[in-house]
Amino acid sequence: MSDIGTFKRDEAGPGLGSGQGEAGFGDFVQLLKPRVMSLVVFTGLVGLLVAPVRLHPVEAFAAILFIALGAGASGALNMWWDADIDRVMRRTQSRPVPSGRIQPGEALGLGLALSGISVVMLALAANLLAAALLAFTIFFYAVVYTMWLKRWTPQNIVIGGAAGAFPPMIGWVAATGHVGLEAVLMFALIFMWTPPHFWSLALFINSDYHKANVPMLTVTHGRRATRNHILAYTLLLAPVPVWAALTSIGGPLTLAVTLALNAVFILGAWRIWRRDEAMAEADGYRVEKRFFTFSLFYLFLHFAAYLAELALRPWGLGGWAAVG
Structure with a gap:
């Protein structure tokens, strides 16, 4: 395992930028990892609803929407960085970036844009603590887990699991303002x-x-x-x-x-x-x-x-x- 973590960002390699088909709306949706997003939305919604403070339905909808966008941002950043790994693994080869349907720069740009939008808008729709937790979750998943833990330690899933565990806490904090x-x-x-x-x-x-x-x-x-x-x-x-x-x-x-x-x-x-x-x-x-x-x-x-x-x-x- 001495070569773990030595992957190069070979963005011009096979399947990337080779014009293998045009990106459609569904490709950008796939970039946001909709199955992961659905779990984030569900657990975040439960955290918000079971909290002892009731939000107005519009505020609650906005909070969940921006939590979902934050999850999508994490997914896009993960697919941008992990394109080299995804190209090798059979179950991920058809993802939009390794297949060449979406350029790495597009995935990075979308991930960064959604990160900023989701955090700022959650702060406005709910409170600063909820927004700070969302920002930390995106950072933890995209940087701590994707860029570091996943490639360096067998404890990647153990420590990295924190990223997927935050949504119900964020939902709770969005409603109450505290943990x-x-x-x-x-x-x-x-x-x-x-x-x-x-x-x-x-x-x-x-x-x-x-x-x-x-x-x-x-x-x-x-x-x-x-x-x-x-x-x-x-x-x-x-x-x-x-x-x-x-x-x-x-x-x-x-x-x-x-x-x-x-x-x-x-x-x-x-x-x-x-x-x-x-x-x-x-x-x-x-x-x-x-x-x-x-x-x-x-x-x-x-x-x-x-x-x-x-x-x-x-x-x-x-x-x-x-x-x-």
Whole structure:
């Protein structure tokens, strides 16, 4: 792994600037990583809605819009910098920059423009603290994770996971103007969830990371160590949503959902841990793929439960006051 971090910004290489097709509107949308953006919007919206302060609907819409633009800015900057890696990895070769449909300078310009717009407008629509958190999130993802951690350390996903964990905290701060315990726990839920989620993916696409010399844990320490880490982080994750379920954003429904999801998630991590590579290869990494897919539901259903608890409160059914 001695050549990790020595990638050159070969912007004139194959697939870049070679005129391989014109960029359409969909290419610019893809540049913003819409699937990641959808998760950011959802968790940010939940953070905003479950906060104890209610924003006017127009203010709330504006806050979420600018949080989404900030996420899109991060995605564009990530695709600009990672074009050399994306060109090598099979699952990313068709992205707009490595395929040549969008020039690197266009991706950089769009990312910087959206960064400035999103931060300034969130400050005007909500408050300075929310805008500062958004600015830090963009910087952390684009610079700390993309330019440094991803290429230098197998802890890239562990530390870099903070970037994806900030949206519910930003939503909470946009509504309240301060960081509360509930916001910290929502952040911690995503932060601790990220390593087992991505490491399970790395187990069955490891060849891509090898080709691109990305120091994912599967590359630097092997799949056995990765399986150990998945189980360890899953066990460390489990208490976080339980604690969140016992706060003002939770209630009996949330606690029940959390306990059920934790049971399935821990069981899945244990099944991954007890397998060796011969078993995994024999069935095409079926258990690992199922765990990865369920991890998406794990996160979504937790945040959906917070919303459901909020929706039940007008009828006296949501929150711990309902059983008090």
